[in-house]
Amino acid sequence: MLDFTPKEYVDRSALVINPAKTCQPVGAMYAALGIHKCLPHSHGSQGCCAYHRKFLTRNFRDPVMASTSSFTEGAAVFGGGTNLKTAIRNIFSIYDPDIVAVHTTCLSETIGDDIPTFVMEAKVPEGKVVIHANTPSYVGSHVTGFSNMVKGMVKYLAQNSKTPNGKVNIIPGFINPGDMREIKRILKAMGIEFIMFPDTSGVLDAPMTGKYDMYPSGGTKIQDLIDSGNSKETIAFGSFASADGAFELEKKCKVPAKVLKTPIGITATDEFLMAVSRLTGKEIPQELEEERGQVVDIMVDCHYHYHGKKVAIFGDPDVVAALTEFTLSMGMIPKYVLTGTPGEAFEREVRGMLSEAGVDGKVKSAGDLFTLHQWIKEEPVDLLLGTTYGKYISKAEDIPLVRIGFPVLDRSVHSYLPITGYKGAMRIIEMISNALLDRQDRDAADEDLELIL
Amino acid sequence: MKDKLNKMLEKYPAAVFKNRKEHIIVKEADSEQPQSITANTRTVPGIITNRGCCYAGCKGVVLGPLRDAVVLTHGPIGCGYYTWGTRRNKGRTEGDELNLLNYCFSTDLQEGDIVFGGEKKLRQAITEAVEIFKPKSIMICSTCPVGLIGDDINAVANWAQKEYGIQVLAFSCEGYKGVSQSGGHHIANNGLIKHIIGTGERAVGKYSINLLGEYNIGGDGWEIERVLKKIGYDIVSVMTGNGTVEELKNAHMAQLNVVQCHRSINYIGEMMQTKYGTDWIKVNFIGIKSTMKSLRDMAVYFDDPDLMARTEEVIAEEFSEIAPIMEEYKKICQGKTAALFVGGSRAHHYQLLLEDLGVETVLAGYEFAHRDDYEGREVLSTIKEDADSKNIESLDIEPDSTHYRVVLSQERLEKIKDQIPLNYYEGMMKQMKNGSLVVDDLNHFETEELLKILKPDIFCSGIKDKYVAHKAGIFSKQLHSYDYSGPYAGFKGAVNFARDIAMGITTPSWKYVIPPWKTQPMLEGSLIGGK
Numbered sequence: 001m002l003d004f005t006p007k008e009y010v011d012r013s014a015l016v017i018n019p020a021k022t023c024q025p026v027g028a029m030y031a032a033l034g035i036h037k038c039l040p041h042s043h044g045s046q047g048c049c050a051y052h053r054k055f056l057t058r059n060f061r062d063p064v065m066a067s068t069s070s071f072t073e074g075a076a077v078f079g080g081g082t083n084l085k086t087a088i089r090n091i092f093s094i095y096d097p098d099i100v101a102v103h104t105t106c107l108s109e110t111i112g113d114d115i116p117t118f119v120m121e122a123k124v125p126e127g128k129v130v131i132h133a134n135t136p137s138y139v140g141s142h143v144t145g146f147s148n149m150v151k152g153m154v155k156y157l158a159q160n161s162k163t164p165n166g167k168v169n170i171i172p173g174f175i176n177p178g179d180m181r182e183i184k185r186i187l188k189a190m191g192i193e194f195i196m197f198p199d200t201s202g203v204l205d206a207p208m209t210g211k212y213d214m215y216p217s218g219g220t221k222i223q224d225l226i227d228s229g230n231s232k233e234t235i236a237f238g239s240f241a242s243a244d245g246a247f248e249l250e251k252k253c254k255v256p257a258k259v260l261k262t263p264i265g266i267t268a269t270d271e272f273l274m275a276v277s278r279l280t281g282k283e284i285p286q287e288l289e290e291e292r293g294q295v296v297d298i299m300v301d302c303h304y305h306y307h308g309k310k311v312a313i314f315g316d317p318d319v320v321a322a323l324t325e326f327t328l329s330m331g332m333i334p335k336y337v338l339t340g341t342p343g344e345a346f347e348r349e350v351r352g353m354l355s356e357a358g359v360d361g362k363v364k365s366a367g368d369l370f371t372l373h374q375w376i377k378e379e380p381v382d383l384l385l386g387t388t389y390g391k392y393i394s395k396a397e398d399i400p401l402v403r404i405g406f407p408v409l410d411r412s413v414h415s416y417l418p419i420t421g422y423k424g425a426m427r428i429i430e431m432i433s434n435a436l437l438d439r440q441d442r443d444a445a446d447e448d449l450e451l452i453l
Numbered sequence: 454m455k456d457k458l459n460k461m462l463e464k465y466p467a468a469v470f471k472n473r474k475e476h477i478i479v480k481e482a483d484s485e486q487p488q489s490i491t492a493n494t495r496t497v498p499g500i501i502t503n504r505g506c507c508y509a510g511c512k513g514v515v516l517g518p519l520r521d522a523v524v525l526t527h528g529p530i531g532c533g534y535y536t537w538g539t540r541r542n543k544g545r546t547e548g549d550e551l552n553l554l555n556y557c558f559s560t561d562l563q564e565g566d567i568v569f570g571g572e573k574k575l576r577q578a579i580t581e582a583v584e585i586f587k588p589k590s591i592m593i594c595s596t597c598p599v600g601l602i603g604d605d606i607n608a609v610a611n612w613a614q615k616e617y618g619i620q621v622l623a624f625s626c627e628g629y630k631g632v633s634q635s636g637g638h639h640i641a642n643n644g645l646i647k648h649i650i651g652t653g654e655r656a657v658g659k660y661s662i663n664l665l666g667e668y669n670i671g672g673d674g675w676e677i678e679r680v681l682k683k684i685g686y687d688i689v690s691v692m693t694g695n696g697t698v699e700e701l702k703n704a705h706m707a708q709l710n711v712v713q714c715h716r717s718i719n720y721i722g723e724m725m726q727t728k729y730g731t732d733w734i735k736v737n738f739i740g741i742k743s744t745m746k747s748l749r750d751m752a753v754y755f756d757d758p759d760l761m762a763r764t765e766e767v768i769a770e771e772f773s774e775i776a777p778i779m780e781e782y783k784k785i786c787q788g789k790t791a792a793l794f795v796g797g798s799r800a801h802h803y804q805l806l807l808e809d810l811g812v813e814t815v816l817a818g819y820e821f822a823h824r825d826d827y828e829g830r831e832v833l834s835t836i837k838e839d840a841d842s843k844n845i846e847s848l849d850i851e852p853d854s855t856h857y858r859v860v861l862s863q864e865r866l867e868k869i870k871d872q873i874p875l876n877y878y879e880g881m882m883k884q885m886k887n888g889s890l891v892v893d894d895l896n897h898f899e900t901e902e903l904l905k906i907l908k909p910d911i912f913c914s915g916i917k918d919k920y921v922a923h924k925a926g927i928f929s930k931q932l933h934s935y936d937y938s939g940p941y942a943g944f945k946g947a948v949n950f951a952r953d954i955a956m957g958i959t960t961p962s963w964k965y966v967i968p969p970w971k972t973q974p975m976l977e978g979s980l981i982g983g984k
C-alpha cells in the first residue's frame with residue numbers, strides 16, 4: 001500500500017499528491033441543501049455536478065439532488081447565460097423548488113459569467129427565489145465554497161425589518177446533520193430561540209418512510225433566513241466555514257457577529273454554552289452540566305487509554321483545529337496537524353495551541369496526504385484522526401484510523417451521530433479509546449491480553 | 454403504457470417535452486421500421502441528469518485504470534480528487550513494478566495560474582512526479598478551465614518527453630467537450646492508438662487476444678482472465694483494467710480483440726482493424742448463458758477443434774460448480790422485475806444475468822450511449838454528426854506498413870460472420886421484450902415517475918439515485934460500483950451477483966418501513982356489546 005511514497009521528504013511546489021481538500025462547489029452544494037425546499041444548481045459542465053452529488057451521497061447515504069447548466073463547448077466559448085436561463089425555467093416548472101441556489105464552477109468563473117445579471121433576466125416565477133454564490137474552484141477549498149454559499153444566503157435574503165425577533169443566529173459550519181441536531185438540542189435545552197442556517201438535518205439524514213420526497217422536511221425556512229437580519233446576535237462556528245457569513249450579516253443588518261470554535265470537545269462546548277448564556281441571560285441548565293460532568297468523569301477515569309499517545313489529525317480547518325484542542329485536553333500529543341484548505345490563520349491558531357501545551361508538532365495548511373505520510377514515515381504516530389482517505393496511510397503504516405470529518409465514505413451512521421457538544425465529546429473519546437485498545441488487544445501476546453482495561 | 458408515458462411527458466415544458474420524447478421508446482412487436490431512439494445529444498440545462506463529463510470518460514474511465522502511469526490531472530483540485538479511488542478499478546503488481554492506483558495527482562491550479570497560465574506549474578509538477586516516482590509514462594488530462602486559459606499541454610508533453618526521456622501524453626479532455634463521458638472515451642482511445650499501441654514487440658502465443666473495454670471493476674477482469682487462461686488464451690493486453698502502458702504497447706500483436714464495453718472502446722477496436730487488420734468480436738461476460746456464448750464465439754473465430762473442445766470442457770466444469778447455488782438464488786429472484794439505468798453497456802449486459810435469475814427487465818437505458826449501442830452498428834451510417842460530436846476528433850487511420858496483416862481469410866470471415874458478432878454489435882434493443890421501455894439519458898424526474906409507474910422490484914443504477922429508490926421502498930443495486938462487491942462477471946461472478954440481489958430483496962429491514970402503529974388499531978378498550 002502506497003509503496004512508492006519515499007521516506008525522504010521531497011519539497012514540492014506544484015504537484016499535489018493525495019489531496020486533503022476538494023473544490024469549492026461541493027461545499028456550496030452542501031450548504032444549499034440546508035435550506036428547506038432548495039435545489040442547488042451547478043453552473044458549469046455536467047461533470048462537476050455529478051461529482052459533487054456523488055461525493056455528498058456517498059458521505060450521507062441519502063439522496064442529493066442538484067441540477068446543472070450542462071455546458072457544452074458553445075457555452076464555454078460564448079458564456080453560459082442561455083444555459084442558466086433555460087435551466088432556471090426548467091427547474092421551476094419540473095422540480096418546483098421554493099428556492100434555487102446557484103453556484104459557479106471553475107469553468108463559468110474562468111469565462112467570467114455574470115450570474116446576477118443572468119438571474120435578473122431569467123423568468124423566476126412569482127414567490128420563488130434564486131440566490132447565488134461565486135465558488136471558483138481554484139481558490140480555497142470545499143470549505144470556502146460552503147462559506148461563500150452561506151454568505152450568499154445572507155446577501156440575498158437576510159433583512160433587518162426593524163422588528164427584533166430576540167433570536168440568536170447559529171451558523172453551524174461544515175458539519176454533519178447529526179451535529180446540527182445536537183447543537184439545536186443544546187439550544188433547546190437552554191430555552192434559547194434561534195435560527196440555524198444552513199441546517200441539513202432532516203434533509204440529509206431523512207427517515208425511511210416508503211415514500212420518496214424530493215424536498216424532505218428539514219432545512220432552514222426561507223422566512224427564517226430573511227428574519228435572521230432581525231436577530232440579536234450571530235454565533236458562527238468555525239472561522240473558515242462560518243465567519244464570513246456572520247460578518248456579512250453584521251454589515252448588512254447590523255446583527256453583531258461572534259465567531260467561536262466548532263464546539264468539539266469540552267473547552268469549545270463550554271465556550272459555546274457560556275457565550276449563548278451571556279448573550280441571552282439564560283442559565284446553563286443542570287441537564288447540560290450533568291452531561292459535561294459525565295464527559296469529565298470519563299476523561300479522568302479512562303485517561304490512561306489515550307494519554308501520551310501521538311496522533312495525526314487531518315481534514316477541514318475548523319474541525320481539525322477543534323479536534324486539536326480536544327485531543328490536547330485529553331492528554332494526547334497532536335504530532336501532525338494538517339488541512340488541505342489554505343489559510344495562515346489555521347497554522348497560527350493550531351501552533352498557538354501546541355506551543356501552549358508544550359507539544360512539538362508539525363502544522364500545515366494547504367497540505368496534502370502525501371506530505372502527512374512522509375512525516376509519519378519519518379516519525380510514526382499511534383493514531384490517525386481524519387477522513388476516509390486516511391485509510392491508505394493507515395494500512396500502509398499499520399496505524400489505526402478514527403474516522404471524523406468529510407468525507408467518510410467507508411463507514412456508516414457517522415452522519416447521524418454528533419461529534420459536537422458534550423455528547424459528541426463522549427463519542428469521540430469512545431472512538432479514540434476503542435481504536436487504541438483494539439490495537440493493544442490485537443498486538444498483545446497471549447499472556448498479556450487483558451480482560452479488563 | 455404509452456398513455457402513462459405521455460402523461461409523464463406532458464408535465465414537461467414544451468421544449469423539454471419535444472426533446473425528451475425522442476429519447477424514450479416502448480419496444481414494439483414487429484414494427485415495420487426498426488425503432489429508432491435519439492441518443493448522444495445534449496442534456497437540456499436544468500435537468501437533473503446522471504451524466505458526467507468528458508474528463509470523467511477520459512481520465513476516470515479509460516486512462517485511470519493504467520497502473521504504471523502517472524495520470525496527472527491538470528486543473529483545479531476537484532476533478533482529480535473525485536476520481537481518486539472512487540471507481541473500483543482494481544489492480545495489483547508483482548514485485549516492485551510501479552503501481553500508482555492509490556495515488557491521486559493534480560496540479561491544483563490556483564487563481565494566479567488561471568490568470569497567467571498554468572503551463573509553468575504543469576512543467577514543475579511533471580518534474581516533481583519524475584523525481585519522486587520515476588514513471589515510464591505520464592498522462593496529462595486537462596479539466597474545464599485549461600482549454601480556456603490556453604495552456605498548450607501538448608507542448609508541455611513534448612518538452613517533458615525530451616527532457617526526461619519518458620513517454621508523456623497530453624489529453625485535452627476538458628469537461629465541456631461533447632455531451633457526456635462519451636467524448637472522453639473517444640479522446641482517450643485516440644491517444645492510446647496514436648502513441649502507445651503498436652510500439653511493443655512481445656512475441657505472442659497461440660490464441661492471442663486483447664480484452665477491450667474491461668475495467669476490472671470489483672475484479673471482473675480477473676475473473677474473466679481466469680477462465681480465458683484456463684481455456685488457453687494468451688491475453689496480450691487488457692484495456693484498461695489492471696492494465697499497463699507496457700502491455701498496451703504490444704496490443705497490435707494479438708490476433709483478436711475481444712470487446713466487452715462497446716461504447717467506451719469501440720474506437721480502438723475499429724481503428725485497430727483498419728491499422729493492423731485485427732478483427733474484433735463483441736462479447737458479454739456478464740451472465741452465465743452470455744459468458745458461455747462469448748467463449749464459444751471466440752473459439753469459432755480461431756477455428757481450432759482443440760480450442761473448441763477445451764472451451765466446452767471449461768464451460769462444463771465452471772457451470773457444474775455454480776449451477777446448484779444459482780438454482781437456489783433463482784428461487785428467490787424468479788418472477789421479479791428490474792429497471793436498469795447504467796453507463797453505455799451494462800444496461801444491456803446485466804439484462805442477461807438477470808434473465809439467468811428469472812428476473813425480467815422492464816426498463817433499460819444508457820447514460821451516455823450512442824444510437825448504435827441501442828439499435829446496433831448497422832445504424833452507424835445514418836447517425837448525423839452534430840456540432841458536439843464534431844468537436845471530438847475522429848482519426849483518419851491507415852493500414853500500418855509493417856504491422857498490418859490479414860488474420861482470417863476472406864472466405865473464412867464470410868463463413869463465420871453470421872455465426873458470431875464479428876466486428877459487429879447488435880445493440881441492446883433487439884434482445885428486449887416487447888412492451889419494455891428504453892430510455893436514453895434517464896433523468897431524476899423520469900426516474901421518480903417511472904418507478905411509480907413500473908414498480909420494479911429492483912432498480913439497478915448508480916449512487917446518485919440509489920437512495921431515491923430505497924426511500925421509495927425499492928431495492929437498488931449500484932451497477933457502476935457494485936455496492937463495493939464483485940466480481941460479477943463470468944461464472945463465479947454471477948453467483949456473487951445473485952447472492953447480492955437475493956440479499957437486497959430479502960433483507961428483513963424492508964419489513965420495518967411502516968411502523969406497526971400505522972397499520973394496527975391503537976385504541977385500547979372494549980367494544981360495547983362485545984363481538
Ligand code: SF4
Nearest residue numbers: 023048105106531532
Ligand atoms: S475542479 Fe472545476 S471542473 Fe473540476 S469538479 Fe471542481 S468545479 Fe468542476
